Amino acid sequence: MVVIFVYNILLIILYSITMAFALNSYMKEKNKVFLLISLYLAFFILDNVIIYMTEFINSFARSYDQAFMNVPAVKTIIFMGNAFFSISIIAALRQEKLKPLHYGLLIALAVWMLSIPLLANSAFKVWLYYLGNQIFLLYLAFYC
Template identity: 55%
Template sequence: MVAVFLYNILLIVLYALAMALSINFFLRRKQTLFLLVTIYLLFFIFDNAIIYMTEFINSFASSYNETFMSIPVAKTIIYVVNAYCSLLIINNLLKRKTSFLQYSFVVLLTIWMSLVPLMANSATKVWLYYLPNQLFLMYLGLYGWHHLKKTTDFSPARYFYTKWISLSSMIFGLLILLEDSYVIYRVDQYTFLNVKINNRNICEDIFSMLVCFLLLHYFFKTEEQVIEEVVEEKEDVQFQQFCRHYGFTQREQEICILLLEHKSNQQIADEIFLSLGTVKTHIHNIFIKLNVKKRNQVIEAYEAFNKSGKIGTEISSTAV
């Protein structure tokens, strides 16, 4: 039981972390995609909380299972919301509009899960209840994979995440269906006097964890890129102020930045298509303006300038 408890806690922490980062990205970027992801993850947490209580609280498990066999409102809401959000998410990633037919699939899914519980209690009834959800997940995977192969204007990052989400949906839609089939017909009990249901699907958990890991990878990688862009922008502002302070011409700026990269005279000449003599003349002028005599002193002068407090306020405003 301790292992099950820790497993549930780790799942909820993973979902909560991914959701918190998604909320942060939505507030910063105001993109609908992150709002959809946030709602999607919220219902992951809601579903896992219910399953957790059925595993640890016997009275709740009995009450929930009886309700599930007659009016499974909570589970239906969870599946419908996740189906709707996942549909919009995959279309957002594919840069496609959600069609009327796709909205119809979600409506039919809702109607199906509302009517199946009216059947007599049996394993088949429960299997039929879950069946369209797994088929819908496989459909989304196939749909995403098909249109991904037809599109050529995706960025490498968008292609990577769309590919893995589509592939995971196809594979795990099938695995979840197979696990449901085994557990429903071989493990659970649906007799009139004894309803015993195993509400957790391990393949479904693995799929949700994979989705969270993909999201965390995206969030942290994007944050690193933003930091790198800010650093590069800071360095560019610093260099421009350094050049203005010492009155470098445009050509001297081009050569100075190559000096800071430890390029030789010949490398500089080759890179900016100047003669070696012209490059030496410009370097001599840079030395005079900086009042230095050696190449390494140019780097020292640049570093000293940045540390001297002459950088100005525009750098700090760039980082905000």
């Protein structure tokens, strides 16, 4: 249990330091990529804080797990933020603008993540919920 505690704290610290460097670079250079990276890391920090809380605060874990099975709004917002910023970072590094295909994929991912909670509660439902994000990450790998 101590190892998980230390691991989560270290992740939050490392993400925060990296985000601070990215923000500092953005302020110095006014390069949009650094701002996108810092916002991307902010969503990772939020996700890690939620994971940390579910592992160490039992009352939060119960209420979060119950909410996740019914309406996973927080996780969906985090995933959509990560998806938007990751595709935006890649497009900026390629010196492209986001294409209609990208917006379509983001909308499809959002619809997927909002419609899966309508299914009956099961492990398969949770697997399906994460599947959309994994397919999107596979697309990002090919887009890179």
